[in-house]
Amino acid sequence: TRADPPSEAEARALGESLHRAHVHAASQRIAGRVRRTPALRLDQLSRELEVDLWIKCENLQHIGAFKARGALHAVGRIPVATRARGVLTFSSGNHAQAVALAARTFGISAHICMPTDAPAVKVEGVRALGASIEFAGTTSEERKAACLARAAETGGIVIQPFDHADIVCGAGTASLEFREQVREATGAELDHFFVPVGGGGVIAGACLAYRDRGKRHTKIWAVEPVGCDAMGQSLAAGQRVAVEPAPTLADGLKPVRVGALNFEIARRDLAGAHTVDDAALRRATVDLFRHAKLCVEPSGAAGLAALRAARAEGRIPAGARIGLMITGGNVDGRLFAELLSAPTKEP
Numbered sequence: 001t002r003a004d005p006p007s008e009a010e011a012r013a014l015g016e017s018l019h020r021a022h023v024h025a026a027s028q029r030i031a032g033r034v035r036r037t038p039a040l041r042l043d044q045l046s047r048e049l050e051v052d053l054w055i056k057c058e059n060l061q062h063i064g065a066f067k068a069r070g071a072l073h074a075v076g077r078i079p080v081a082t083r084a085r086g087v088l089t090f091s092s093g094n095h096a097q098a099v100a101l102a103a104r105t106f107g108i109s110a111h112i113c114m115p116t117d118a119p120a121v122k123v124e125g126v127r128a129l130g131a132s133i134e135f136a137g138t139t140s141e142e143r144k145a146a147c148l149a150r151a152a153e154t155g156g157i158v159i160q161p162f163d164h165a166d167i168v169c170g171a172g173t174a175s176l177e178f179r180e181q182v183r184e185a186t187g188a189e190l191d192h193f194f195v196p197v198g199g200g201g202v203i204a205g206a207c208l209a210y211r212d213r214g215k216r217h218t219k220i221w222a223v224e225p226v227g228c229d230a231m232g233q234s235l236a237a238g239q240r241v242a243v244e245p246a247p248t249l250a251d252g253l254k255p256v257r258v259g260a261l262n263f264e265i266a267r268r269d270l271a272g273a274h275t276v277d278d279a280a281l282r283r284a285t286v287d288l289f290r291h292a293k294l295c296v297e298p299s300g301a302a303g304l305a306a307l308r309a310a311r312a313e314g315r316i317p318a319g320a321r322i323g324l325m326i327t328g329g330n331v332d333g334r335l336f337a338e339l340l341s342a343p344t345k346e347p
Helices: 008-017 020-030 043-049 067-077 094-106 120-128 140-154 165-186 201-209 230-237 260-269 278-292 302-312 333-341
Strands: 039-041 052-057 087-090 110-114 132-135 192-196 219-225 272-276 321-326
Touching: 008 260, 020 067, 020 165, 020 201, 039 165, 043 052, 043 278, 043 302, 052 165, 067 094, 067 165, 087 094, 087 140, 094 110, 094 120, 110 120, 110 140, 120 132, 165 201, 165 260, 165 321, 192 201, 192 302, 201 219, 201 260, 219 230, 219 302, 230 260, 230 272, 272 278, 272 302, 278 302, 278 333, 302 321
Parallel strands: 052 321, 087 110, 110 132, 192 219, 192 321, 219 272
Antiparallel strands: 039 052
């Protein structure tokens, strides 16, 4: 394994060569270290939206997010003598907690560079796992610079938040499980799969988990907050585009740009991208609590927000079998209470 991200040339080659077998191998490596999270059919929302709606509950994963999968896989792949130097990362929260968990699992140190506006619940989670924290700016580029400077001083290994084959394949194990679970329950594939996008690791992993030879049945859709649509803009431009992230409830979905590897995988496999605003994210977060009894952060609820809009606009047909990746549940308690108590406005 390598802790640094691939170059553009390497990303192009990897984007073509990686496939479902690599995700399956990652699943075997992390077996016993991660939870096989539930796949649930949401009956009431299925009736309301006139679809067959399934969700993958990665909010119930260790540290409350899918990120545990990629971090445990990546850190576990580093040679023992090398990882003894400790690990570092830069993250707004969920990957930070995931690397802290992996470090504790393998008995090594972890140093995390987080934004100054990181949610308190995620900061507390990192500290509870024994990692040290350094606050650096508000953008992914600022915390990345601080992380690399610290790594140069200490010799520790940087665990990329999303732009690395080990992270992508580890994240992809959630989608691989989901695919198996839906098949077991229904005997069929999903028609559409909505996946939130920040840096792009989980959606690149989803693409690999559904990458088959021949015709693809499942259409995979990226979901991003309005003003944070680096993947959507990159797909439209045919190359990675940087954005200045706008304010959003979805704190986990606001990188400056998506990963090089993630984009190369996504540009081959995605059906397209959707954007959602804060009002839609609020409603989706509340819907998942009311109808599924789940505590989900707005980032994790983005897929439901996009599905509701797509159905209203006729872009998704009635009767379709739909999957949503619920990426995380690390929402600040006060914010969650505010969302639940605020009146919901119908579109």
